[in-house]
Amino acid sequence: MARMRFDFDQTTKKPELTLGFIRRILNYFKPHTLKLILVIFLILATSTLGLVPSLLLQKIVDVALPKHNLTQLSILVGLSISATILLNLLQVAQGYLSTWIAKNITLTMKNNLYRQLSFLPQSFFTTVKEGEILTRLTSDVDGIQQVFQTTFINALSSIFILATTLFALFSMNPILAVVALVTVPLFILPTRKVGKRRWQIASASQQALSKLNQHTQETLSTSGSTLMKLFTKEEEAFATFNKINQEVTALQIKESLAGRWFRMAMSVLMAIGPMLIYLVGGFLLTRGQLTIGGIITFASLLGRLYNPVTQLSNIQVDLLRSFALFERIFEYMDITPAIQNKPNAKKLVIDRGEVVFSDVNFHYEENEVLKTINLKILPGETLALVGPSGAGKSTLTHLLTRLYDPTSGTVTIDNQNIKEITLTSLRQNIGVVSQETFLFNGTIYDNLLYANENASKIELIAATKAAYIHDFIMTLPNGYDTVVGNRGIKLSGGEKQRIAIARMILKNPQILILDEATSALDAISEYYVQKAMDNLMQNRTSIVIAHRLSTIANADQIAVMEHGEIVEQGKHAQLIEKDGLYARLYQTQFKNTEAAA
Incomplete structure (x- = not known):
């Protein structure tokens, strides 16, 4: 284990997609197969229901209004409203299910990753970058949630909406459907290009943000802030923070502005599309091949055509971003602990x-x-x-x-x-007491029980007395319920050492390492700690x-x-x-x- 190197490449690169890699991702979805099927059914249902208001609109314009038939108009309006209400109810159910699945997948991944990390060798923790473990365990795994809630769901929804919309359009009038599709290719290529560009900028922004987090964690931690003050490096630390922060801000601005001309062109195209429908539809109307309601329905369905195409053209970029997160997590999961049972x-x-x-x-x-x-x-x-x-x-x-x-x-x-x-x-x-005593940011009582959670109050007090720390604890305002602060910062070195020795007495190991x-x-402090150690070492x-x-x-x-x-x-x-x-x-x-x- 000691011979292993853990030099992870933090640069963003396209993950190598193999059948095994994809299968490994799908394994996380397997326990939720029934719910996934239900989500897919709900997406199909909402995609179909989304057509109903537009199709009913044609009946309202072509039949109910010209005939002044208020009864039929009321029925059609009622059906349209009912379909909209049902559509939203189904979307709520689909959103709940997809969120539940995504949250439980991330729950499983976080548990698996934390358990894996807890058994990795010391050589891993001495070489990995500070803050990197926390990033992968939190933001990377949380990013996986978006794989399902956005990428996967949006892809399915877009496919179903596109399919149902195209079916409706061609069923109504093939000629006008072809006209509606004329502008679609103008969306695809620019959208993919802009999506890739935004991904590149976002990747650079994420790396800069990691540098900012690392600098903040190092300089504003308990030990780091003390060192910074003692060496009067506050201004230098701020200058570094400011430099990285400006870099992050510039990249974030660049990311938000990327594709602004494309978005303007998209808006123009989305406005031109309905105009083309009205133009060609008017021609077909004069020839008796289309009704006014049909033209209005075609125009209203164009939005259902453009949005899915735009989302699907970006799906490759979204998937690559998602796969990159899976790859980062699998990188840790694939480290085989050499020291194991x-x-x-x-x-x-x-x-x-x-x-x-x-x-x-x-x-x-x-x-x-x-x-x-x-x-x-x-x-x-x-x-x-x-x-x-x-x-x-x-x-x-x-x-x-x-x-x-x-x-x-x-x-x-x-x-x-x-x-x-x-x-x-x-x-x-085996019990170990080292020079650098580590105490959790909790109470003295909690830190002592870390060695033996079943220890009684009598045993705990006996241990602190043997470690010559009980009398000091009783002078504290909250006694054993005193919070020691981050790494025990509120206590002196000798006090922390004696608490560590009391903790080791409660553990009661057969073999000691001091x-x-x-x-x-x-x-x-050395005098009292030495006396406490003498008590600890007896018969061991x-x-x-x-x-x-x-x-x-x-x-x-x-x-x-x-x-x-x-x-x-x-x-x-x-x-x-x-x-x-x-x-x-x-x-x-x-x-x-x-x-x-």
């Missing part, structure tokens, strides 16, 4: 808690990160990992939790190869990563790493006697501490 994976059973790394090597892409790691951590023992930054300490712990898998070698817990056990049981039995949990704390197999060597001097064993290898191993006193890398690191920190004092 094997078919016969078993649940992890921990009797003692012994952890063993045997001949473990790990490559990330082309880089060799870990080389022939051999470690044995006895049950209840504490192993300290020390070494310069980039030595591979955190990567080693990531292998134990299977955020990554070794390139070669094995990792076992109580002689069980972790690749042969379920991910859920593995991670439920990844530089005190490196960013002041002396007082623990791996501790720390830059401050004084915090791990009492570890059962210390492994010193450099360039992905274990270069020294032993207890604190033994390593000091060796006068190697550990001794040099320890002496350097000791001297720095003395100098600071």
